[in-house]
Amino acid sequence: MKKENRFLMETKFKEIIGVIGAGTMGAGIAQVAAQSGHRVVLSDTNPQQLQFAQAQIEKSLGRLVEKGKITTEKSNEIVNNLNYTTQLSEHSEASLVIEAIVENLAIKHQVFQQLEQAVSPKCILASNTSSLSIASIGACLADPSRFLGIHFFNPATLMPLVEVIPGVATAVQHIEQIEQLITAWNKSVVVCKDTPGFIVNRVARPFYGEALRIYEEGMADFATIDWAMTHIGGFRMGPFTLMDFIGNDINYTVTETVFAAFYFDPRFKPSFTQKRHMEAGFLGKKTNRGFYNYADPSNIQAPTEDYELGKQIFERILVLLINEAADAVFMQVASAQAIDLAMTKGVNYPKGLLAWADELGSDWVLERLEMLFAEYGEDRYRPNPLLRKMARNQSKFIL
Ligand SMILES: NC(=O)c1ccc[n+]([C@@H]2O[C@H](COP(=O)([O-])OP(=O)(O)OC[C@H]3O[C@@H](n4cnc5c(N)ncnc54)[C@H](O)[C@@H]3O)[C@@H](O)[C@H]2O)c1
Numbered sequence: 001m002k003k004e005n006r007f008l009m010e011t012k013f014k015e016i017i018g019v020i021g022a023g024t025m026g027a028g029i030a031q032v033a034a035q036s037g038h039r040v041v042l043s044d045t046n047p048q049q050l051q052f053a054q055a056q057i058e059k060s061l062g063r064l065v066e067k068g069k070i071t072t073e074k075s076n077e078i079v080n081n082l083n084y085t086t087q088l089s090e091h092s093e094a095s096l097v098i099e100a101i102v103e104n105l106a107i108k109h110q111v112f113q114q115l116e117q118a119v120s121p122k123c124i125l126a127s128n129t130s131s132l133s134i135a136s137i138g139a140c141l142a143d144p145s146r147f148l149g150i151h152f153f154n155p156a157t158l159m160p161l162v163e164v165i166p167g168v169a170t171a172v173q174h175i176e177q178i179e180q181l182i183t184a185w186n187k188s189v190v191v192c193k194d195t196p197g198f199i200v201n202r203v204a205r206p207f208y209g210e211a212l213r214i215y216e217e218g219m220a221d222f223a224t225i226d227w228a229m230t231h232i233g234g235f236r237m238g239p240f241t242l243m244d245f246i247g248n249d250i251n252y253t254v255t256e257t258v259f260a261a262f263y264f265d266p267r268f269k270p271s272f273t274q275k276r277h278m279e280a281g282f283l284g285k286k287t288n289r290g291f292y293n294y295a296d297p298s299n300i301q302a303p304t305e306d307y308e309l310g311k312q313i314f315e316r317i318l319v320l321l322i323n324e325a326a327d328a329v330f331m332q333v334a335s336a337q338a339i340d341l342a343m344t345k346g347v348n349y350p351k352g353l354l355a356w357a358d359e360l361g362s363d364w365v366l367e368r369l370e371m372l373f374a375e376y377g378e379d380r381y382r383p384n385p386l387l388r389k390m391a392r393n394q395s396k397f398i399l
Contacts, residue, residue, distance in 0.1 A: 028156030196261030244284030
C-alpha cells in the first residue's frame, strides 16, 4: 500500500510551514503555502520587511478576490493563516521550514544552526538557494539527512515550477514527502541533482551566452537576434529583452557563478558585452536602460527581418540549448522528461528542448554542432556524447 504522506495528512490539521526571510521569494513562498491551507510562520530579522511583506501579500490576495479567483472568505482565511515574526524560535512547531534569506553561506549557516535548536527533530529543513550547493549549506547541521533544496522561481505565486534538490546526505523519504507536498501546492516538481544551476539556470545559459556571442561577432544586432528567437523560434521573449527584464546584474552574476562552479568550463564563459552593460549601470528595465533604451522607445532599433539570417541565429542558439539539455541527462542531473518540464514551466520555452531534438532529429542537431565545432575549434560547441549516441542509434530522448 502506498505510504500516506505525512504533510498531506497534517495539512488537514493546518500543520505549520515556516519560511525564513520575508523578501521577494520568502513572501511569495509563504503566500503559496498559506493559499494551500497551511498555517504559516514567516520570519525576518527586519521588522519593516515583515510589514512590507504582509502588505504585499494582502494586496496580492485582494487582486485575486477582485478577479474572482478566490472568495473574500478564502482571502480572510489565508490572511489569518499567516503569522509574522522577528523570532526564529517561533518556528518551533513547524513540520517544514524553508529558508529564503540573503545568498550568503556564512549567514545561512548561522540561521540553520539556530533553527536546528528551535525545531523538532522531525522537522524538514530546506533552502531556496539559487547558487549555493545543498551539500555546503546542509553541512552545518547536526542532522543533514533532513535537509534539501526547494527552489522556487520568481514570482513564486505565479511560476509553476519548483526544483527539489536532495543533497548527498538527504534521506530518500524526505525527497518523496516534499515532492508530494509541493505538488499538492499546485506546482510542477522536478527532482534534480545538487549540481551548479540545478536544471533551469544551467540548461538556459546558451540562450543568453550564444545570443551575446552572435552579437559580439557582429552577425546581428540585439533587435534582430530577439526577432529571430521570437518570430522564427517561437520563444516568448528574445534573449536581450529577457536579460533586460531579469536585470543584467542578476543575469551576469548567475552566469559568472555557474562558470566558476563548473571549474571554468568554456561552455559557460560570461560575456564582456554583458559585463560592460552592467558596469555602465545599464541594468535593464529597472534602470530604464539595458541593451535597449526604454527612456526613448522611438530610438529602439528595428530588426533586420532577413529570414535566412534569422534562421541561422535561431538554429545556432537552439542546438546549443539542446546540447546543454543532453549534457544534463548524460550527467544524470535529471531525467529527460524532468528537464523538458523544467524548461517549459520554469522559463516558458515553447517546447521541451529534448522533445525538440526528437522532432528535428538528433543527427540534424549533431551535424550543426559539428559544423560549429569545426569552424571555431572551441569547446563551447563540443557535441555531447549522449547526443552522438542518440544520433547514431536514431533513438529519442522522450519515449
Ligand atoms: N530573487 C530571485 O529571483 C530568486 C529566485 C530563486 C531563488 N532565490 C534565492 O532565494 C533567496 C532569497 O532571495 P530574495 O531575492 O528573496 O532576497 P531578498 O533580498 O529579497 O530577501 C532576503 C530577506 O532575508 C532577510 N534576512 C537577511 N538575513 C536574515 C537573517 N539572518 N534572518 C532572517 N532574515 C534575514 C532580509 O531582511 C530580506 O528580507 C536567496 O537564497 C536567493 O538565491 C532568489
